Structures are given as structure tokens and as C-alpha cells.
Amino acid sequence: MKKLFFSTVAALCLASGASAQDRTDFRVAWSIYVGWMPWGYLEDSGIMDKWADKYSIDVEIVQINDYIESINQYTAGQFDGVSATNMDTLSIPAGGGVDTTALIVGDYSNGNDAVILKGDGDLKSLSGMPVNLVELSVSHYLLARGLDSVGLSEADLDSVINTSDADMIAAFATDDVQAVVTWNPLVSSILEDPKATKLFDSSDIPGEIIDLMVVNTETLAANPDFGKALVGAWYEVMGLMAAGDEEVLSAMAEASGTDLAGYQAQLASTEMFYDPAAAVSFTSDAALPDTMVSVAEFLFDKGILGEGAPSADFVGVAYPDGTVTGDENNVMFRFDTTYMQMAADGAL
Numbered sequence: 001m002k003k004l005f006f007s008t009v010a011a012l013c014l015a016s017g018a019s020a021q022d023r024t025d026f027r028v029a030w031s032i033y034v035g036w037m038p039w040g041y042l043e044d045s046g047i048m049d050k051w052a053d054k055y056s057i058d059v060e061i062v063q064i065n066d067y068i069e070s071i072n073q074y075t076a077g078q079f080d081g082v083s084a085t086n087m088d089t090l091s092i093p094a095g096g097g098v099d100t101t102a103l104i105v106g107d108y109s110n111g112n113d114a115v116i117l118k119g120d121g122d123l124k125s126l127s128g129m130p131v132n133l134v135e136l137s138v139s140h141y142l143l144a145r146g147l148d149s150v151g152l153s154e155a156d157l158d159s160v161i162n163t164s165d166a167d168m169i170a171a172f173a174t175d176d177v178q179a180v181v182t183w184n185p186l187v188s189s190i191l192e193d194p195k196a197t198k199l200f201d202s203s204d205i206p207g208e209i210i211d212l213m214v215v216n217t218e219t220l221a222a223n224p225d226f227g228k229a230l231v232g233a234w235y236e237v238m239g240l241m242a243a244g245d246e247e248v249l250s251a252m253a254e255a256s257g258t259d260l261a262g263y264q265a266q267l268a269s270t271e272m273f274y275d276p277a278a279a280v281s282f283t284s285d286a287a288l289p290d291t292m293v294s295v296a297e298f299l300f301d302k303g304i305l306g307e308g309a310p311s312a313d314f315v316g317v318a319y320p321d322g323t324v325t326g327d328e329n330n331v332m333f334r335f336d337t338t339y340m341q342m343a344a345d346g347a348l
Helices: 010-014 032-046 047-054 068-073 086-094 140-148 165-172 185-188 216-221 225-242 246-255 260-268 276-284 288-301 338-344
Strands: 025-030 056-062 081-085 101-110 115-120 132-135 159-162 178-181 196-201 212-217 270-272 317-319 323-325 331-335
Touching: 025 212, 032 047, 032 056, 032 101, 032 212, 032 225, 032 260, 032 270, 047 056, 047 212, 047 225, 056 225, 068 086, 068 323, 081 086, 086 101, 086 140, 086 212, 086 246, 086 288, 086 331, 101 216, 101 225, 101 276, 101 338, 115 140, 115 185, 132 140, 132 165, 140 178, 140 196, 140 288, 159 317, 165 185, 178 185, 178 288, 185 196, 185 260, 212 216, 212 225, 212 331, 216 225, 225 246, 225 276, 225 338, 246 260, 276 288, 276 338, 288 317, 288 323
Parallel strands: 025 056, 025 081, 101 331, 132 159, 132 178, 317 331
Antiparallel strands: 081 212, 101 212, 101 270, 115 178, 115 196, 317 323
16 A cells, blocks of 8 residues: 555545535435435435534435446536445446545445346356346355366356446346345345245455445535535434444334344444544544555456556555555545544534
């Protein structure tokens, strides 16, 4: 890793254009996933409005049904933030030249993402078989990690078939689909099929599939109240969830298409960081840079680490201690614990 020898925030504040400054209206996007259901609840309950009012701003939280489309819209500048995984943040906005900050490290998948076979078998059974997944997403990464664990690679498959998350359940129900890789709540629904067999899941690679709220770095630097409002609202809901508030959890369950028991089962396979101090600790751990290097290598191998990326080091990723993996002259992805630490300190 290389050291970042200047203050990122200070440099960005100086570089921020007038378009990012003195703003009062912001928009963030999210999509259905167990760890991101709080964003819908924040909007519907008025908690987001309460925190936005505290800082004299307005924050609109918009649900987008297609996960990858939500990230594409953020990358195109239609939103100031989006719920995304570490891998998809690196490949789409950061790889596309949009400087992006992980404002909230919400959880890591600890069983929510899974490789599922129709019928009996194991990972080696996938040899010569087509597999449906959201291509070049964390599902693709999970499949690669699973195959590698039994000495196989994607080349041993018949094919990988790109399938939208919105179509995954229907696809598995057809005779043509033999295996899928997806995430909750889709995993839970598919596993209700008595023919479905889970072969591998994210608990086999803990801490590698990380669920975030990422925001435009320049916008955050010029508008710190935007970050404070988002983080304050998020951890208010985390407190309610940690306390087991059934009204809150039931609302999230219904919004995700399940019941309270179903949603609690999904939470059981999610390492949620209800305590901001826990999120800070995870984000500051030395394991994170190693994970991001592995992710960058996977993306480069698939040819999706930015257009014309010459190596896996193409995009620089900065960490809370100032270190950087990848190109320190092309830092486009930043893990910043500043605002989570404010929440931990009761300073919001």
C-alpha cells in the first residue's frame, strides 16, 4: 500500500466547484436488499425528514427496482448517493471516474448471497452447466470464489447467463435454468423450492461482500451537513433495529416482500453494524485493503475495472489511515469513517 500524503477532505474542498456548494436539496437511491431496507423505512417514517430539517436541508430517498440501474443513475449524476456493494462501487462509479466515498459501512453479507443448484449436487456439479446471475456483480464474484475453492473456474462452466435480479425468481422456476447466484430476499424465496440446493454462500467468505451507502465525494466535501443528516438518520434506525422494535422490523419485512420471521431470518445471515463504533472498527481493520485488492484483481480479470484499465491497480482506493491501494494518482474510491465516528461519539 502507498501513503496518501495530503488531506483528502481539504483538497476536495478546495477543488469543489460551485455546482457542489451551497446546496440544500439532495437525492439518494436504494434497492431492495435486507441490509438496505432501512433506507425505505427512513423515507416512509419521516426519520430522514427529521434529520434533514435539523441541518436545514432536504434529502429525498428513492427506491430503484433494478440494483445495477440504481448505480448507473448515481454514476450519471442523477443521485448524490446510492446503496451499493464495495465491488460494484469500485467497478461502476469509481472505475468510471466518479470520485466516490463510502459514507456508511452498513453490513457485510454473511450468508445472504448464495450459489443455488436445482437438484442434488455440490460445487463441482456446476462443471459444464449454465449459471444465471447478475453478470459482473457480487454474484459473479461469489461464484468465482466458490469455483476456486473446489479447483474450478468459470471456463469449466457451460456459460454464465446475465439475468436481472428482478427476473431471477421467475428464471429459476423455468425448466431451462439449472443454477443461479443471487442475494436476499431472492435467496430465501428460491430456497423455498424443495428442489433448490444451496452450494456456497457469503458466510464462506466473510467480510468480502460489503454493503454501503456511497456518496459523491465532491458533494460530501462541499456539503458536510448532507453526510451528517444521512448518518444521523441511519443510526437512529439502527438503534431501533438493535432493540428489536417489531413495528420497525415488520415494516421493513413487508416492504421486502416477506413477514417478520422471514426478515429476521435474513438479518441472521447479515453482519449488521448496528453500532457505529463497530462499523468504524471494521472499516479501519487491515483486512479491508486486502479484500479490496482481491476485488480489484477479480474486476480486472473480467475486464470491467474501468475502460482501458492497464492493471488491477488502475483505481486508487483510500482508507481511513491514509493508505492507498492501487494508483495513488487516481483515487476514486474512499473509505471515510469521519461521519460514522461522529455518530459513535454522539456528535451529530
